[in-house]
Amino acid sequence: MTRQRPEPVQVVKERRDAALHALADGIPYVRFLNITFERHGNELTAVLNFQDAHIGNPGIPALHGGVTASFLETTALIGLGWQNLWEGIESGRIDAKNLTPQSLPRMPKTIDFTVDYLRTGLPRDAYARAVVNRSGRRYASVHVEAWQDNRQRPFAQATGHFLMPPPPE
Amino acid sequence: MTDTPDPRAETARQFIEALPHCKALAMEVVEIGYGRAVMSMPWDEKLVGDPGTGVIHGGAVSSLMDTCGGTAVMTHPNGPLTTATLDLRIDYMRPATPGQGITATATCYHMTRTVAFVRAVATDDDTENPVAAATGAFTVTTSS
Numbered sequence: 033m034t035r036q037r038p039e040p041v042q043v044v045k046e047r048r049d050a051a052l053h054a055l056a057d058g059i060p061y062v063r064f065l066n067i068t069f070e071r072h073g074n075e076l077t078a079v080l081n082f083q084d085a086h087i088g089n090p091g092i093p094a095l096h097g098g099v100t101a102s103f104l105e106t107t108a109l110i111g112l113g114w115q116n117l118w119e120g121i122e123s124g125r126i127d128a129k130n131l132t133p134q135s136l137p138r139m140p141k142t143i144d145f146t147v148d149y150l151r152t153g154l155p156r157d158a159y160a161r162a163v164v165n166r167s168g169r170r171y172a173s174v175h176v177e178a179w180q181d182n183r184q185r186p187f188a189q190a191t192g193h194f195l196m197p198p199p200p201e
Numbered sequence: 202m203t204d205t206p207d208p209r210a211e212t213a214r215q216f217i218e219a220l221p222h223c224k225a226l227a228m229e230v231v232e233i234g235y236g237r238a239v240m241s242m243p244w245d246e247k248l249v250g251d252p253g254t255g256v257i258h259g260g261a262v263s264s265l266m267d268t269c270g271g272t273a274v275m276t277h278p279n280g281p282l283t284t285a286t287l288d289l290r291i292d293y294m295r296p297a298t299p300g301q302g303i304t305a306t307a308t309c310y311h312m313t314r315t316v317a318f319v320r321a322v323a324t325d326d327d328t329e330n331p332v333a334a335a336t337g338a339f340t341v342t343t344s345s
Binding site: 058059060061062063064065084085086087088089090094096097098099101102103105106133134139141142143144145146147148149152 | 219220221222223224225246247248249250251252253257258259260261263264265266267268271285286287288289290291292293296
């Protein structure tokens with residue numbers, strides 16, 4: 033029995049980065065907040081690239097709670113969408129190279145989202161990762177943690193429930 | 202509610218509308234005073250969360266509800282000095298209609314020396330069917 037040769041690294045990277053680009057870069061509000069994603073294999077880290085418009089209280093100064101909530105919700109949604117997309121692009125069922133925001137599978141919808149503000153968000157970049165605790169046929173539950181200087185000291189965390197898109201016909 | 206304007210209302214309005222992120226989202230204070238606030242945010246292409254439909258991103262609605270909640274706390278008769286969000290839960294009932302602005306109404310329905318409890322709803326032009334509802338706990342610091 034002969035084992036199939038692994039794909040060249042460039043082919044793998046191009047496919048995965050193209051899928052991530054189609055998923056995350058087409059959303060106006062994500063661009064407005066300057067949220068980007070870093071990918072290591074299938075693991076995503078969301079980055080909130082700091083800008084002055086993120087400030088809520090200029091006295092402290094601190095990130096606006098709404099920016100933090102938006103960042104966490106975006107991380108959860110893209111994380112869930114990415115997990116759903118992964119199997120499709122890796123198996124070749126979905127052609128990642130020709131994916132556009134318009135041809136993407138439907139995205140999950142947020143049902144509810146609870147943000148826990150642990151400490152003041154400082155005026156600098158923030159990072160977040162999502163963990164999909166349950167992803168069923170109809171509903172999903174996702175937890176997100178965001179940090180700035182120290183991964184062990186998150187400044188906010190959130191849990192949300194999402195309605196999964198109906199399976200393709 | 203009373204008909205007398207809250208004496209702190211104008212100061213609070215100027216403070217809120219000058220916050221950088223609130224300015225970035227063009228938020229406006231519509232009504233304010235005695236632990237209740239109404240705020241609006243116009244529809245804008247940059248707030249869209251689903252480019253296929255033009256529906257506003259849930260995060261932008263969260264930002265408005267969070268700001269409105271904090272504003273309601275600041276105008277509570279107990280007179281807190283500062284406030285910050287401790288916890289905010291948002292229920293998304295339906296997608297906001299593309300092209301329509303969002304209006305949030307928040308009430309600070311209870312306040313202790315350290316914590317304020319807030320409820321809020323957000324609507325688009327169809328005010329009978331809310332887009333989202335929120336409940337939150339806010340930190341409170343008082344002078345005493």
